[in-house]
Amino acid sequence: MKKFKVVILFIWALFASCTQVDFKVVATASSPTKREIKAKLKLLNKPSVKTIKSEDGDIIDCVDIYKQSAFDHPALKDHKLQKIPDFLIESKNSSNLQTKSIVFQTWQKNGSCPEGTIPIRRIRTEDLSRAASLNLFGRKPIMHFMKSTNNTNSNYPIVNGSFAYVPENRTKAFLVTVGYSYIGAEAEINVWNPRVDLPDDFTTAQIWLKTGNGPQYFESIESGWQVNPKLYGDRSTRFFAHWTTDSYKSTGCFDVVCPGFVQVGQVVLGGAITPISYSYHTQKEIPVGMYWDNSGNWWLKVNNHIVGYWPAKLLSGLSRSAKSVEWGGQVYSPMLKKNTPHTRTAMGSGEAADGRWGNACYMRNLRIKDYSRNLKYPEYVSTRAEEPYCYNVINEAKYGQEPILYFGGPGFKPPYCP
Template identity: 50%
Template sequence: MEKVGFLLFLAMTLCWATLANSVSRKSMNREASEDDDDINRRLRLLNKPAVKSIQSADGDIIDCVDMHKQPAFDHPTLKNHVIQMKPSIKLPSENKATKNESSKLVISQTWQKSGSCPDGTIPIRRSRRQDLLRASSPDQFGKMYHPRSHDHVANSTIDEIGQNVVINGTQVSLPYQKDRSQAMLYTAGYHYIGASGDINLWNPNVDLPDDFTTAQIWLLAGPGDKYESVESGWMVNPKLYGDKQARLFAYWTADGNDATGCFDLTCSGFVQTSSE
């Protein structure tokens, strides 16, 4: 009798374990399916139909996308937006006669050795599944890693809420700089219409998965914790690009990286006009 009871108990245990394993497998399969759906949805948003595609020697695929069908126009406030190819005001550089137009520095990227994008299109680096898998979630792909809450508490230090300094007689609230090592050259003023500069191209190494390094121009406005900025330069960012090569990048945010902003064209908002 005891033997029958033991066998019955063993059979029930095996049935329970099999049932639990089946439920667990179904749950995992459902989660994997939902992740696949999220990734596929995000890839469809990022990768617009290409007029032409260029296989770059560095492994990137560059899609030449109709300028009017770029990701920027997925943003509701840019619906029916009219692209402005040139500023409505004359730039200072346009007032100066150029001594020798042929001596102007030409910036070339690796993909341009394999082809060019037609007029009326813009080049977009194609996002792939492995790119999104490196992000914490498909919707976080291309966004700035920002390891803090914007809710300031009573014992916040000045490093946690930004730093106020005076530059050229103007008080400036610098952005939050924790977990960064950097050297900056600042100037301050009003009514800026842009920025330009010469930046050496290097290929520094980064060690940790979330590390990235840039040499860039940064046009900034607003308080230290809710600033608006547009940024561009050279960047090594393995989490975003999948390797440790320097790439030309653009970045923007309207609220200090809280809810808005991304690198390149990985979210809607930044309107690109150059076919180069």
């Protein structure tokens, strides 16, 4: 009996010690050490030639254009900086992107970067601390899908004639054109500062250029404005760019927080935009465009400034062309669709599309470019809203006038959006 008790005590002690070891491993895995954070910051923040402190709290580093983090990507080790395509330079004074409401970035009030350098928003320890992990910092969350049997307004392919796989943690209200080979897209995007409700939520107004096979298998390049407190640490409206080659599973990121996008211009990706629009006041816009060149690179342009490009070596099908273009808004939140209560994170201005000019968020001068090399309004378009009672969309095409896309909404609004 004595021996039996000794054996039991030994087994219990062994179990307890194993449990403690396992707990320590889990805690270490989920909480990056100071050394890991320091190493990550060193990768993200390259040595600067000059530093500019913005009045909004951002620190802008002027980094040697040839020493930017884009070239840390394995596919870009021997990449040579690309020359700006002639068609982008030629369109500087003739592009449809001209706008009366000049919008600029807050940091520019405090200086500019010297020739041969590019402005990059510095990432700080507190930025990394908000991420779920160091590896996930700056990436769009992975898409989670649910089965939907509502075929009435479905934006996604029906499986076996019975249901569709629909993303449950993000929602969109947008205009789309599909079916051709697109080598460019642009629009003037109305700038607002919508409410963001929950800690992980974000909201965007943007353009997507995509290719692939449905919502689960696609690659895309994207740009516009967003409010994303988890990424940026505040609720300012900021200019952004994003890319992925595998539906946000493991590739790509916002701005330049991972290697890939090659910056050549004097616009800060992730920089705050000012001024913004207010209801029934002068409306502010940023003209945004993305354009393919003959080498398979995609160039990003805003306010007639070349920002940079996504290199062809980074992409797969998109290095040849895009198969769809989308214009509109997106809200990410864990509290969407079947989850209640619905998030109060707003899209656009926070007002529904029905408010139209001066009240709702809009996009105008929507254009695509195909192999004819001409910028034009797409021949076939359709509007789609995944949660029309929370966020809706209207393509107002009055006879003889340029169509204007309106979109947005407040989110939670019982009884329509409970």
